[in-house]
Amino acid sequence: GGLYSPGDPLVLLQVDTLESSVLNSSSAWLVEFYASWCGHCVHFAPTWRALAADIQEWSPAVNLGVLDCADIANQKMCGKFGITGFPTLKFFKAFSKSPEDGIKIFHPGDSIQKLRQSIITNLEMHKETWPPACPPLEPASVEEIRGFFQTNNVTYLALIFETNDSFLGREVTLDMLQFENIAVRRVLSSEEELVKKYGVTSFPSSFLLIKNGTFSRIPVQMEARSFYTHFLRRLPGVMRGPYAPIRAPDISKVYMADLESALHYALRVEVARFSVLTGERVRALKDFVAVLAKYFPGRPFVRNFLRSVDRWLRNARESRIPYSGLELVLTGRKESPSALPALVTWVGCQGSEPHFRGYPCSLWTLFHLLTVQGGPDHSPLEVLGAMRGYVQSFFGCRECAQHFEGMAAESMDKVRSVDEAALWLWSRHNRVNARLAGTETEDPQFPKLQWPPPELCPLCHSVVNRRHVWDKAAVLRFLKAHFSPANIFLDYTEPERALVVRRSREAKEGAGEGGNGEGEEEEEGEERRPGKPEGAGVGMEAGGSERRGFLGPRKPSIVRMNPKMQELEEDIVDLDSFSELHYKSKALKAAAANKGRRLSKRDTIPLLLADDSHEAFDYAAAWERLRRRGLGSKQLIGALEEDEGDALRRNHWFRMLGVGFSRLDVSLCIILYFLSSMCLLGMYTFFRMRTRHRKGHPGFPTA
Numbered sequence: 001g002g003l004y005s006p007g008d009p010l011v012l013l014q015v016d017t018l019e020s021s022v023l024n025s026s027s028a029w030l031v032e033f034y035a036s037w038c039g040h041c042v043h044f045a046p047t048w049r050a051l052a053a054d055i056q057e058w059s060p061a062v063n064l065g066v067l068d069c070a071d072i073a074n075q076k077m078c079g080k081f082g083i084t085g086f087p088t089l090k091f092f093k094a095f096s097k098s099p100e101d102g103i104k105i106f107h108p109g110d111s112i113q114k115l116r117q118s119i120i121t122n123l124e125m126h127k128e129t130w131p132p133a134c135p136p137l138e139p140a141s142v143e144e145i146r147g148f149f150q151t152n153n154v155t156y157l158a159l160i161f162e163t164n165d166s167f168l169g170r171e172v173t174l175d176m177l178q179f180e181n182i183a184v185r186r187v188l189s190s191e192e193e194l195v196k197k198y199g200v201t202s203f204p205s206s207f208l209l210i211k212n213g214t215f216s217r218i219p220v221q222m223e224a225r226s227f228y229t230h231f232l233r234r235l236p237g238v239m240r241g242p243y244a245p246i247r248a249p250d251i252s253k254v255y256m257a258d259l260e261s262a263l264h265y266a267l268r269v270e271v272a273r274f275s276v277l278t279g280e281r282v283r284a285l286k287d288f289v290a291v292l293a294k295y296f297p298g299r300p301f302v303r304n305f306l307r308s309v310d311r312w313l314r315n316a317r318e319s320r321i322p323y324s325g326l327e328l329v330l331t332g333r334k335e336s337p338s339a340l341p342a343l344v345t346w347v348g349c350q351g352s353e354p355h356f357r358g359y360p361c362s363l364w365t366l367f368h369l370l371t372v373q374g375g376p377d378h379s380p381l382e383v384l385g386a387m388r389g390y391v392q393s394f395f396g397c398r399e400c401a402q403h404f405e406g407m408a409a410e411s412m413d414k415v416r417s418v419d420e421a422a423l424w425l426w427s428r429h430n431r432v433n434a435r436l437a438g439t440e441t442e443d444p445q446f447p448k449l450q451w452p453p454p455e456l457c458p459l460c461h462s463v464v465n466r467r468h469v470w471d472k473a474a475v476l477r478f479l480k481a482h483f484s485p486a487n488i489f490l491d492y493t494e495p496e497r498a499l500v501v502r503r504s505r506e507a508k509e510g511a512g513e514g515g516n517g518e519g520e521e522e523e524e525g526e527e528r529r530p531g532k533p534e535g536a537g538v539g540m541e542a543g544g545s546e547r548r549g550f551l552g553p554r555k556p557s558i559v560r561m562n563p564k565m566q567e568l569e570e571d572i573v574d575l576d577s578f579s580e581l582h583y584k585s586k587a588l589k590a591a592a593a594n595k596g597r598r599l600s601k602r603d604t605i606p607l608l609l610a611d612d613s614h615e616a617f618d619y620a621a622a623w624e625r626l627r628r629r630g631l632g633s634k635q636l637i638g639a640l641e642e643d644e645g646d647a648l649r650r651n652h653w654f655r656m657l658g659v660g661f662s663r664l665d666v667s668l669c670i671i672l673y674f675l676s677s678m679c680l681l682g683m684y685t686f687f688r689m690r691t692r693h694r695k696g697h698p699g700f701p702t703a
């Protein structure tokens with residue numbers, strides 16, 4: 001294997017990603033071309049890795065990458081980039097046009113500091129093609145500082161006074177690139193007016209100017225990069241800007257990034273575990289993709305892509321499909337290859353630790369979403385059946401699959417309408433939530449609640465005889481609104497433009513294959529595409545970290561444990577437990593809103609694209625570990641699974657709802673209108689009577 005791994009904070013380039021990454025990029029790139037067998041490269045790797053960690057905050061002004069020229073697949077590409085010895089470091093200015101534009105940096109033996117400085121020197125060589133994300137690095141003038149707060153919308157300006165040969169100011173400027181509400185400028189010791197104005201006597205030293213006109217010396221133990229950076233990042237109001245952050249997600253939204261990541265993970269990781277798909281798995285995959293193609297309310301190019309995969313699968317009549325064939329369709333040149341992201345990005349499903357939430361959360365979200373997309377005339381079991389098949393055939397958590405299959409076998413076939421299907425899944429998911437509340441799989445910052453909590457849907461909850469009862473009609477309305485396309489937000493999705501560029505590049509690479517393939521069948525593509533396509537790994541998983549169980553205190557489940565009561569009424573919790581739920585959901589909201597944890601885009605987990613399973617983060621294994629440790633809530637499972645959902649017992653409601661919500665809404669409006677008129681009438685009568693009464697008692701004091 002290569003000298004670097006996906007856990008390193010640099011980009012592992014390959015034959016098919018090198019050019020698309022470093023050419024025409026809005027970032028500058030510094031790439032190490034190495035050979036894994038070369039001793040110098042082995043010695044140099046720790047330096048390069050450390051440099052990558054040291055300047056990772058400089059992205060996206062500049063990115064660091066590596067390419068292993070010893071990999072046969074990359075050899076030609078290394079030739080194209082003029083690599084003759086190893087390691088070779090090449091700097092590509094932003095918007096470089098061709099491989100020849102790479103500037104060789106001749107000192108691979110240099111220290112990290114030297115390399116860092118070399119990056120700055122090269123960044124400064126940009127003229128009209130300055131990388132858009134890179135702040136100005138040139139020394140500030142008196143005029144610029146004088147009008148700074150008039151022309152820049154920031155609260156703070158840090159001035160770093162230094163001699164001409166110092167890199168400190170520029171390093172701190174780049175270190176602060178991802179932070180908003182602050183700017184950093186270097187001021188040269190030769191800039192006498194400013195030096196005098198701030199009374200600077202030693203270099204380097206630095207001053208913090210605030211928008212309100214005040215300024216003070218930055219109080220640091222040492223006039224050094226890390227001290228400045230540490231101080232500046234903690235100023236009130238300074239926060240990560242648009243380049244890095246995934247801010248605390250809003251629990252009332254559904255995020256497309258989660259859904260697209262689920263598609264990617266399901267199709268390119270979970271299904272990829274099987275080198276050949278046969279029998280049930282073929283059927284399950286076909287059903288899954290068919291409902292995606294039909295109902296996934298994605299961006300148009302993603303929908304096109306899903307339709308083309310669906311067409312391909314429908315045409316594959318054999319009872320065995322080698323994954324390699326499907327993979328060509330998923331990454332193949334004509335089939336919108338980049339419609340699926342190459343990374344998973346969890347937004348609404350991001351956990352407070354990498355081993356929490358993520359994929360299973362996104363899978364639930366995806367299926368809830370799909371259940372509410374169909375109209376009343378659609379087959380009620382279409383989506384649920386596809387989910388059942390997918391979970392049974394592919395979901396890596398085998399214990400989850402077993403439980404889910406248990407629930408499905410018990411009552412899924414009693415579902416009679418699309419609305420019932422949505423409610424069935426909602427109620428079964430809540431059972432799972434109840435079972436898992438307080439166990440090791442629960443993210444302490446996202447407690448497993450009975451969902452939707454009152455903050456999200458007050459009307460879904462009511463209290464009868466001091467017991468909490470769901471209003472299922474309201475729940476259904478809520479599900480339809482929450483999982484409607486209008487509530488899906490595109491934050492942190494890869495913009496279509498970037499994907500289109502990648503697509504057209506891949507189309508160019510597949511020269512000779514005219515047409516865009518929309519509406520065409522693709523079987524002939526199988527034999528022709530050379531090389532190993534992206535995503536070829538089997539059974540690989542995201543992230544470098546192992547899934548750890550959270551061994552926090554066991555929280556009480558909110559579902560009442562009395563099995564007798566459950567026989568009568570599902571979805572009823574007692575009121576005390578319900579307050580607990582309420583409290584928990586408050587905590588959740590607080591966690592989401594002000595916990596102060598801003599999730600970083602770097603938390604985005606790059607997928608291992610080779611079969612690097614030793615580092616792989618394997619949900620199945622993790623679940624197995626948890627299982628062996630014992631979830632401690634088996635009794636609850638038993639109790640819960642005994643009880644049969646009563647979603648189907650209130651059929652008259654569904655029939656009534658089946659008429660359509662608009663009519664229901666209109667009736668509600670009329671009732672409300674009537675009630676408010678009655679209220680007004682009542683008030684009118686009351687005041688009239690009072691006036692008459694007063695008239696009769698003139699001595700009564702007036703207010």
Ligand SMILES: Cc1cc2nc3c(=O)[nH]c(=O)nc-3n(C[C@H](O)[C@H](O)[C@H](O)COP(=O)(O)OP(=O)(O)OC[C@H]3O[C@@H](n4cnc5c(N)ncnc54)[C@H](O)[C@@H]3O)c2cc1C
Pocket residue numbers: 348349356357358360361362363364365368391397399400401403404425426427428429430432433436441442443446447448450451452
């Ligand atoms: C089919 C399936 C079976 C599973 N079985 C197990 C198991 O047996 N053991 C185990 O340890 N883990 C199981 N998991 C994983 C577990 O359910 C969670 O997905 C995981 O722990 C992550 O939890 P989470 O906090 O992100 O929320 P999740 O429970 O994954 O929920 C994801 C999102 O869906 C929404 N949501 C929550 N509840 C509902 C609801 N009732 N209706 C509609 N939307 C809702 C919320 O917005 C929530 O953030 C299963 C997952 C799936 C997909």
